[in-house]
Every structure is written in structure tokens, then in C-alpha cells.
Amino acid sequence: MDGARPVFIPVILGTPRQGRMSEHVARFVLGEVSKREGVETELIDIRNISIPVTDAGENVKEAKLSETIMRADALVIVVPEYNHGYPGLLKHVLDTNLKEYIHKAVGICGVSAGGFGGTRVIQNLLPVMRELGLVTIFWDGNFSSVQNIFDTSGNLVDQAYIKRIDKFLKELIWMAKVLRYGREKVPLE
């Protein structure tokens, strides 16, 4: 593995909804990823991705997004749970790429206003990740009753999430490095 090249793990904010609490989560996780030595990151806000709704899949690939995913070694997906499922726009955006995901790591942070921290939306998203070729980790981020975790300015109030996300990111970074080595060095036989 090319040790000179930093591990690149963008954070995807998976909802365009106005007033989204998931944005606080995404910015918190982004901040934690940024502190990691040898790791680079950036925020991918699906609200800012211009993709038509008159077609779908790789037909509506957006060049900048594809380039970012291509460069990534892993992804963090911050996803709110809407009616037990994931936002439609998130799926629309994810489906615009395919080869860009293969044999890369993904960690999912579920967000809910209720007490389950998005466990249902994470479970629903896992088969999608698998089919896209992404390798999921066994740590999740579960941000339950999200309205109580951050203050009105988006600052973290519940400090327990620092340790939880630390464990999450340790595993994700490990998986990102292992898979990069595999993509670059281990042939399919």
C-alpha cells in the first residue's frame, strides 16, 4: 500500500430536508475524522448534488461526486430514519455510481428523533451496501433522540458520542487500509 497517500474517508450527509438534525451529526463525525492522523475527509451533502430526477443510475452520474467516491478508501454515511427507511434522494445519489464503491469500506451512522438511533434504517441499508460492493463494518453510529444530543448551534452536548465514534472510526479506518491494500495488491484468482 502506498503509505504516502492519506486514507480518504468522505462523510455523506444523506438527507436534503430543511431543518435536518442529521447535519449536526455529519459535521460532528466530519470533525472527528479530521482529527485522525493520516486521514483526509470532506463533506458530501446530497442537497448540493445536482442530479436530474428524469432518469436514474449511472446515466445521471455527476462528475465531481464520482471523482470523490473514486478517490475514497471508505465512506461514512449519515442517514436519518424516515418511516423506517432511508431517504429516497440518498438512494438516487448512491445509485449513480457502482465501480467506484467496489471493495471499499463503509460505516453507517443512523439518526432518529426516537430512541432506536436509526437501527432500522441501518439494517435496511446494509443489503444496498453489499450489492454496491461496499464492505460494512460491525460498528454503527446510533444517534437516538438526536434533538437532545446537540444544542441549537449544533455543538455536541452528550460527550458519550466521542468515545462511541472513536470506536466506530478505528474500525472503519482499519478496514479502509486493509481493503486499499487488497484492491491494489491482492489479485483475484
Next chain:
Amino acid sequence: MSKGDQSKGVKMICPSCGVEMNYHADKLDYTAALTEPNKIDPELGGILDEVHTCPKCGRTDVRKTD
């Protein structure tokens, strides 16, 4: 590229930096099969993509098998 090329050891070359890429995955593409039915692998039911990654820059590219 024909299906036999990879088995003959014909590596893909990274278009960005010119080094041999590592072939690390096969992925079935069912959507492409709708527009190119002649390329469907009869046993797998879709078109097989070879996935290659450059060990120098990390770029990933695919090569469809015929």
C-alpha cells in the same frame, strides 16, 4: 478485450500513471445486460465486469468481458 485476455495475464494499464493495475474483483452488471444482451454470460445471467485498481494512485477501472 475478450474474456480470455485476463486469463492470459493481460493486465490493465492505469490511464493516469501508466502502471499495471491489480485485478481484484468480478462484478455482475445486470443493467448493462439490457442494452447489450449479446454480452451476457449465459451461466451468470449478466455482463461480467473485471474490476482493476492502480497500486500507485488508487484509481479503479472496469473491463467488460465479452
